[in-house]
Amino acid sequence: MARPEFDLTTIYDDVVRRNPGEVDFAQAVREVLGSLGPVLNKHPEFARSKIIQRICEPERQVIFRIPWQDDTGEIHINRGFRVEFNSALGPYKGGLRFHPSVVLDTVKFLGFEQTFKNALTGMPLGGGKGGADFDPKERSDDEVMRFCQSMMTELYRHLGEYTDVPAGDMGVGTREIGWLFGQYKRITNRYESGVLTGKGLDWGGSLVRKEATGYGVAIFAEEMLRASGTGLDGATVVVSGAGNVAIYAIEKVQQMGGLVVACSDSGGTLHDPSGIDLDVVKRCKEVERTSLAAYAHERPTASYGPAPLWEVPCDVALPCATQNELDHVAAKQLLSNGCRAVAEGANMPCTPDAVALLLEAGVLFGPGKAANAGGVATSALEMQQNASRDSWTFAHTEEKLDEIMVTIHRTCHETAEEYGSAGNYVAGANIAGFTKVAHAMASFGLI
Ligand code: NDP
Ligand code: 2IT
Numbered sequence: 001m002a003r004p005e006f007d008l009t010t011i012y013d014d015v016v017r018r019n020p021g022e023v024d025f026a027q028a029v030r031e032v033l034g035s036l037g038p039v040l041n042k043h044p045e046f047a048r049s050k051i052i053q054r055i056c057e058p059e060r061q062v063i064f065r066i067p068w069q070d071d072t073g074e075i076h077i078n079r080g081f082r083v084e085f086n087s088a089l090g091p092y093k094g095g096l097r098f099h100p101s102v103v104l105d106t107v108k109f110l111g112f113e114q115t116f117k118n119a120l121t122g123m124p125l126g127g128g129k130g131g132a133d134f135d136p137k138e139r140s141d142d143e144v145m146r147f148c149q150s151m152m153t154e155l156y157r158h159l160g161e162y163t164d165v166p167a168g169d170m171g172v173g174t175r176e177i178g179w180l181f182g183q184y185k186r187i188t189n190r191y192e193s194g195v196l197t198g199k200g201l202d203w204g205g206s207l208v209r210k211e212a213t214g215y216g217v218a219i220f221a222e223e224m225l226r227a228s229g230t231g232l233d234g235a236t237v238v239v240s241g242a243g244n245v246a247i248y249a250i251e252k253v254q255q256m257g258g259l260v261v262a263c264s265d266s267g268g269t270l271h272d273p274s275g276i277d278l279d280v281v282k283r284c285k286e287v288e289r290t291s292l293a294a295y296a297h298e299r300p301t302a303s304y305g306p307a308p309l310w311e312v313p314c315d316v317a318l319p320c321a322t323q324n325e326l327d328h329v330a331a332k333q334l335l336s337n338g339c340r341a342v343a344e345g346a347n348m349p350c351t352p353d354a355v356a357l358l359l360e361a362g363v364l365f366g367p368g369k370a371a372n373a374g375g376v377a378t379s380a381l382e383m384q385q386n387a388s389r390d391s392w393t394f395a396h397t398e399e400k401l402d403e404i405m406v407t408i409h410r411t412c413h414e415t416a417e418e419y420g421s422a423g424n425y426v427a428g429a430n431i432a433g434f435t436k437v438a439h440a441m442a443s444f445g446l447i
Contacts, residue, residue, distance in 0.1 A: 008033045008040075008052075015056050024109035024323060028348060029056055031355075032116065035430035038419040043438070051438045054447075058111060059092075060084040063104065064154045066132055068147045071140055080151050082130035082158055082166075085111035088440035088447075091162055092128030093118055093376060095169030095198075098147075098176070100135040107131055109323070110169070113347050114376070116433025117369035120408050123380035128164055130155070136171050148179035155180075156187050161194030161386075167379050168198040170322065173244060174210070178203070193386035197379035206382035208397040209375070214248025214345065215398070216374015216405045217318055217366075221343040222256060223409035224364040224425070225316075230340070233257030238314040240264050241321030242285050242292055245345040245372065249318050250278055262312040264321065265292045269309040272302035313337040320345030328353040335361050344368035359424060370412050370429040377404045 115127025199205035343366035416428030
């Protein structure tokens, strides 16, 4: 019989027992552990030293009160989180999410994923994630600013360019990073550019960071397709979401010759068979912060409504909205429409049974921790520029992003092959990310 510390099922059961009710975290852990059998065969020392159990336990979890006042003077209390998951490879690094659904479970699953994603980038980054159960929708600029200031008044003590470096995620973009940075600067009396990424271009931000996650997703999809002899040129593509990741995934797909016929937001699906007009989407979402319904009002070729996005026929699907948005019903629909590739722009957007169906059917499947790593990789490039007090051109930064994504794809591809799962990018990403973190942890003794 296998010794318990070698038995991945026992390790998983223990994680579930010790983190009751945390279903997203359990799902993320299960997916990684599912790939690690061959790693333990090759590296029994990882089992003996309980590296997996240690990696599944965050180094530190901070939960705090965020009181703030709305424009009418009413007081609100939100809950803030920062989970500092793993610092074996560098300072904790990962975004902040503002969404009413955020609970500790959300932040833990995201921080766990982030640890391996960041390892895959090849940059010196640990893993962390944070956020708050704050809903920025329908809030005025002043209200969001006061919320950001109140959040940073507590969060600042845990941050630092060598300690923990947040960025954006859902509901947090350059505007919010500005208010967070302003408050950090005021409290600490330090112009510490490297403490946050996703900054504005006039105050320490990097060109290409805004575009990086979405561009990276398209580059990863293109690399998967190329490895099997095709490409995005001429492909019909469906992208979920209409936020930061989705918008720039659409932009890059269009640059590469793909036709994006549908995207979505939390209110419904936008279908435009003549091809999504990205300028209109950007105006709706980046400037007016309104529903995609406005797009359909001004474009007669388009429709907007409750029809499921994944029913729109496509060659390539890019889920770029949120976790568990693409389930087995959607996966079956994609398969029956002849979809050839899926790359995850969001974190964990495909449910485990959807992933199993897609892999079984031979669809090229790029897991989020590889396919959406371009954002955090470019955050690391922003940190490099801040550290050297330099700022690079768009072309230079984009070239670096391109190189990083191509390398991540190659690493996942080769690692999957080496460990007997050729063509399975899930196995490749999990094994390559995990072994890098595990080797570093092993070098540090019992940490
Ligand atoms: P944004 O807040 O900019 O955009 C999210 C988009 O998804 C919005 O258009 C939102 O709709 C839509 N959305 C939210 N929930 C649903 C839903 N249930 N069904 C359909 N659409 C929905 O977030 P980001 O683009 O930054 O993040 C998207 C995903 O990508 C997240 O999983 C995030 O963790 C991940 N990610 C983000 C990175 C980054 O650099 N920003 C990096 C790597 C991953 P509405 O417009 O109506 O609010
Ligand atoms: O999920 C992610 O990788 C992000 N939200 C970006 C993190 C970052 O630090 O740039």
